Amino acid sequence: MTPHVSEPEITADVALCLPDGRLDPDAVGWSRAPLHDTSGVGRGLRGLGRTKRWEYWAVVTPDHVVALTTSALDYAALHQVWAWDRASGAEVDAVAIAPLNRSATLPGRLGAGPVRSSTRAVAIAVDEEPRGTRLRARTSRVDLDVTVARPAGRELLGVVVPWSDRRFQYTVKDVGRPAAGRLRVDGVERALPAGSWAVLDHGRGRWPYRAAWQWGVGLGRGVDAAGAGHEVALQLGGTWTRQGPTTENGVFVDGVLHKIHDELDWTFDPAAYTAPWQVRGERLDLAFVPAHDRVSRTQLGVVASSTHQCFGTWSGWVAADDGSRVTVDGLDGWAEDVAQRW
Numbered sequence: 001m002t003p004h005v006s007e008p009e010i011t012a013d014v015a016l017c018l019p020d021g022r023l024d025p026d027a028v029g030w031s032r033a034p035l036h037d038t039s040g041v042g043r044g045l046r047g048l049g050r051t052k053r054w055e056y057w058a059v060v061t062p063d064h065v066v067a068l069t070t071s072a073l074d075y076a077a078l079h080q081v082w083a084w085d086r087a088s089g090a091e092v093d094a095v096a097i098a099p100l101n102r103s104a105t106l107p108g109r110l111g112a113g114p115v116r117s118s119t120r121a122v123a124i125a126v127d128e129e130p131r132g133t134r135l136r137a138r139t140s141r142v143d144l145d146v147t148v149a150r151p152a153g154r155e156l157l158g159v160v161v162p163w164s165d166r167r168f169q170y171t172v173k174d175v176g177r178p179a180a181g182r183l184r185v186d187g188v189e190r191a192l193p194a195g196s197w198a199v200l201d202h203g204r205g206r207w208p209y210r211a212a213w214q215w216g217v218g219l220g221r222g223v224d225a226a227g228a229g230h231e232v233a234l235q236l237g238g239t240w241t242r243q244g245p246t247t248e249n250g251v252f253v254d255g256v257l258h259k260i261h262d263e264l265d266w267t268f269d270p271a272a273y274t275a276p277w278q279v280r281g282e283r284l285d286l287a288f289v290p291a292h293d294r295v296s297r298t299q300l301g302v303v304a305s306s307t308h309q310c311f312g313t314w315s316g317w318v319a320a321d322d323g324s325r326v327t328v329d330g331l332d333g334w335a336e337d338v339a340q341r342w
Helices: none
Strands: 051-060 064-072 076-085 091-099 115-118 123-129 132-138 142-148 157-162 168-185 188-191 197-206 210-224 229-238 249-253 256-260 265-267 277-281 284-300 303-319 325-341
Touching: 051 142, 051 168, 064 115, 064 123, 064 132, 064 142, 064 168, 076 142, 076 168, 076 284, 132 168, 132 197, 142 197, 168 210, 168 229, 168 249, 197 210, 210 303, 229 303, 229 325, 249 303, 284 325
Parallel strands: none
Antiparallel strands: 051 064, 051 197, 064 076, 076 091, 115 123, 123 132, 132 142, 142 168, 157 168, 168 188, 168 197, 210 229, 210 325, 229 249, 249 256, 265 277, 277 284, 284 303, 303 325
16 A cells, blocks of 8 residues: 555646646645646647547446446547446447547536537437536437436545646546436336436546556445444545556545545456455455446557456445544445556
């Protein structure tokens, strides 16, 4: 476990980039709200092909998981709607890849404008409304219309990870927001059951050609030493932040972020992803038991990706900023292992 004791908290609006497109040193740190203006990402000629922008939403229900991706990768745009039926194990997947970025609309700041995937195979619309964030998606087999509530006082985790002044990433992880609406898969429509929730992964940056990461998310109930119950959400990362001054690790207790400044130790078997995983640090000790492995591989010449996103449950304990522990058992969520050449 590697400590990152110098992580500054960002508490005021800041531009991610300098006028020439390089990283603004004042933007490096983490925040509890989306304070970074990322409209300068991609400015300047250096690093052409390295700019990556995306909006990923996952809607988690007792019956289904649905994931929406709108992304612009400089040389291509990738759009995806994926749905998994928990009972049958069936997956429905629609992917559209278009040259350049014209089919993707992504705002320069989180929530500052609409998100759109505009292709015949995949259509996605994300809009901020008074009730929350409205997610709509359509493919030949899936139709989703969901509103993700924005509870007052609920915090998120924003973090800037710098590899250099020309390679850096700003990410926002917003975990566990309540979701309501409808989902239709293969003509069967249903309302989202009570207890449904959503996760946002918002990314803007300039990446190296090769990258790898782990990402873990969970939501459920925990109990403190006095026996009181709490909502607990997990936001756990690995590998991709190891060489930098910041991490994307945090625990949310009743909607309040408790930032973890250390790298975490991830243990899993790449030859058997459905075997139990372990994630440990000074402020948490968690076991993850997978129930389903979503496997995705792409090989397009110099561009390639490999993803194992395992859905299952988390158990163990986490510690708040004051050191108090909350025991968790059966938090719903996922853990993934990803390798990219892009």
